[in-house]
Amino acid sequence: MIQARAIHKHFGALHVLRGVDLAVAERELVFVIGPSGSGKSTLLRCLNRLEEPSSGSIVIDGIDLLDKRTDINRVRQRIGMVFQSFNLYPHMTALGNVTLAVRKVGGKSRAEADAIGLAALERVGLADRADHHPAQLSGGQQQRVAIARAVALEPRVMLFDEPTSALDPELVGGVLKVMRELRESGMTMVVVSHEMGFARSAADRVIFMADGAIVEQGTPEAVFGAPVEARTRAFIGQIQRHA
Amino acid sequence: MIETFLNLDILRAAWPVLLHGLGITLLLSAMTIPLGLGAGLGLALLSTVRTRWVRWPLIAYVDLFRAFPPLVLLILLYAGLPFAGIEMGGFGCVAVGFFLNTGAYYGEVLRAGIESVPAGHSEAARATGLSRLQTLIWVVLPQAIRNVAPDLLSNTLEVVKLTSLASVVAIPELLFQSRQAQALTYNPTPLVAASVIYFVVLWPLVRLLSRLEHRAIAGRR
Numbered sequence: 449m450i451q452a453r454a455i456h457k458h459f460g461a462l463h464v465l466r467g468v469d470l471a472v473a474e475r476e477l478v479f480v481i482g483p484s485g486s487g488k489s490t491l492l493r494c495l496n497r498l499e500e501p502s503s504g505s506i507v508i509d510g511i512d513l514l515d516k517r518t519d520i521n522r523v524r525q526r527i528g529m530v531f532q533s534f535n536l537y538p539h540m541t542a543l544g545n546v547t548l549a550v551r552k553v554g555g556k557s558r559a560e561a562d563a564i565g566l567a568a569l570e571r572v573g574l575a576d577r578a579d580h581h582p583a584q585l586s587g588g589q590q591q592r593v594a595i596a597r598a599v600a601l602e603p604r605v606m607l608f609d610e611p612t613s614a615l616d617p618e619l620v621g622g623v624l625k626v627m628r629e630l631r632e633s634g635m636t637m638v639v640v641s642h643e644m645g646f647a648r649s650a651a652d653r654v655i656f657m658a659d660g661a662i663v664e665q666g667t668p669e670a671v672f673g674a675p676v677e678a679r680t681r682a683f684i685g686q687i688q689r690h691a
Numbered sequence: 692m693i694e695t696f697l698n699l700d701i702l703r704a705a706w707p708v709l710l711h712g713l714g715i716t717l718l719l720s721a722m723t724i725p726l727g728l729g730a731g732l733g734l735a736l737l738s739t740v741r742t743r744w745v746r747w748p749l750i751a752y753v754d755l756f757r758a759f760p761p762l763v764l765l766i767l768l769y770a771g772l773p774f775a776g777i778e779m780g781g782f783g784c785v786a787v788g789f790f791l792n793t794g795a796y797y798g799e800v801l802r803a804g805i806e807s808v809p810a811g812h813s814e815a816a817r818a819t820g821l822s823r824l825q826t827l828i829w830v831v832l833p834q835a836i837r838n839v840a841p842d843l844l845s846n847t848l849e850v851v852k853l854t855s856l857a858s859v860v861a862i863p864e865l866l867f868q869s870r871q872a873q874a875l876t877y878n879p880t881p882l883v884a885a886s887v888i889y890f891v892v893l894w895p896l897v898r899l900l901s902r903l904e905h906r907a908i909a910g911r912r
Contacts, residue, residue: 498814525820535815539833548829549819594815601819 449474449605449636450495455504457490457660464490465501466660470638472605477637479647479668482657483683488640491657492607495638496527509604525553528598532610534590536582542569542593543578546600554601568600569593572626588619592626599630606630608639642687648672656680698880705872705881712868713888719854719864722782723789724847730790731797736827738802756795762856764788769860781860793850800842804835841903848896852889865889 450472457465464487472478480488493499495506497513497520506513511523536545547565550556556564569575572592574585582590591611598606608627612620624646631637631650641647647654647668654671656664656679664671664680675681737749756764768784779787808831816826836843858867869885 496818498818521820521822523820524818527818529815529818531811531815533809533811535809535811537812537816537830537834539837548816549821552825552829553820597815597819 449509451507453505455494456502457494457499458502464660468662472636472638474636475634476652477631477650478653478655479651480640480655480657486657487660488657489609492609492638492640495607496524496529521553525601526604528601528603528606530594530598530608530611532613534594536590536593538582541579541581542574545593546597550600564600568596571599572596586619587615588622591623595626605636610640612641612643696879696883698878701876701878701880702884708868708872709881709884709888712863712865715862715864716854719785719857720851722786723793723854724850726786726790727793727797727850730794731801734794734798735801735805739805753795753798756791761788761792761853764792765856765860781862784860785857785862796846800839800846801835804839805831807838808834841900841907844900844903848893851893
């Protein structure tokens with residue numbers, strides 16, 4: 449589903465991604481961990497070209513993402529993204545948030561889009577909040593609306609950039625539950641997060657990144673249980689102490 | 692005293708002239724506000740372009756017309772340009788002058804509004820496949836305008852007041868008409884009346900502005 453090869457990214461003098469290769473199979477859930485500044489978010493943002501890689505190649509669902517002829521706005525509909533800070537549009541209702549791209553990019557009529565949007569909100573358990581504005585929703589509910597906004601476009605891949613990091617602890621569960629259901633429906637997912645419990649129970653593969661490169665990867669049991677690299681061990685030790 | 696400043700006979704005689712002036716003032720406002728807003732929106736959108744070939748001329752433009760007294764600009768257009776063979780007439784000069792001057796102010800207000808919208812909202816919109824323009828229209832501008840609504844309204848108030856400058860290029864707006872009436876009657880009553888008319892017309896807008904400002908402060912929490 450995703451083939452990214454030799455991705456480099458420079459921010460001025462800063463070399464944030466140093467030749468990352470990432471292949472994700474259909475229906476696979478890849479979980480990315482690593483210290484802050486390791487480049488994991490940048491990698492994720494390269495996968496829908498919110499960041500332009502300095503070099504390398506990315507093919508998603510058979511489409512060359514970095515080809516100048518590729519209509520990036522079309523491709524992005526197939527790649528859902530969920531952000532740490534939700535980024536809902538505050539001047540629109542939950543349903544408005546979910547249906548905007550369905551109407552403007554998908555070209556659906558308002559009635560069609562509303563039906564699709566309500567179905568998406570139903571999936572995240574918030575159909576009864578369709579008319580609420582983001583300010584009237586809890587952080588967890590906002591993030592679930594953000595997931596619905598991506599899901600409504602029927603993406604082939606979903607990217608999650610620390611989806612629960614900005615949430616109060618008691619609200620994390622609801623978001624993870626929605627993510628788990630997405631996974632069970634067969635969605636291909638790349639998740640950058642520190643939720644180890646979720647990784648253990650839902651991830652097919654865990655990738656540990658540091659200093660702009662993939663240091664180690666494997667099943668959750670292998671990476672969490674018996675990490676080979678010293679840096680991986682140190683990092684996992686650290687987060688487990690705080691978990 | 693009252694005979695001098697509030698002479699009812701003179702007021703009655705001057706009233707139709709003043710009303711006509713008010714009509715022209717409102718007409719000028721209806722012309723200059725959209726012009727200024729349009730220019731401002733164009734400038735604000737240009738300011739989102741990050742290349743220096745757009746940035747520097749833009750900064751120069753905004754600086755120039757914010758530093759340039761609008762009265763001087765108007766007189767320059769009206770009395771200076773004819774020497775270069777360009778005669779635009781009073782209305783033309785006001786249109787061009789206000790386009791240049793208030794456009795720069797509206798541009799700065801709208802630019803601040805656009806910058807007040809978190810970048811994450813645009814990113815989220817782009818990530819769903821919205822184009823840059825669609826993102827601007829549906830996500831950024833509605834929030835930007837709401838965030839700077841008090842400043843937009845305050846600027847608009849200024850524009851309405853500035854239309855009195857048009858009197859120097861012989862446009863028969865409210866101030867010009869009251870000056871004429873004053874000269875004809877040798878009495879300041881028309882001027883007093885014009886002041887009252889300005890106040891009565893603008894005061895509701897000032898009240899509205901206050902309410903918007905209070906709401907904005909309350910909204911920030």
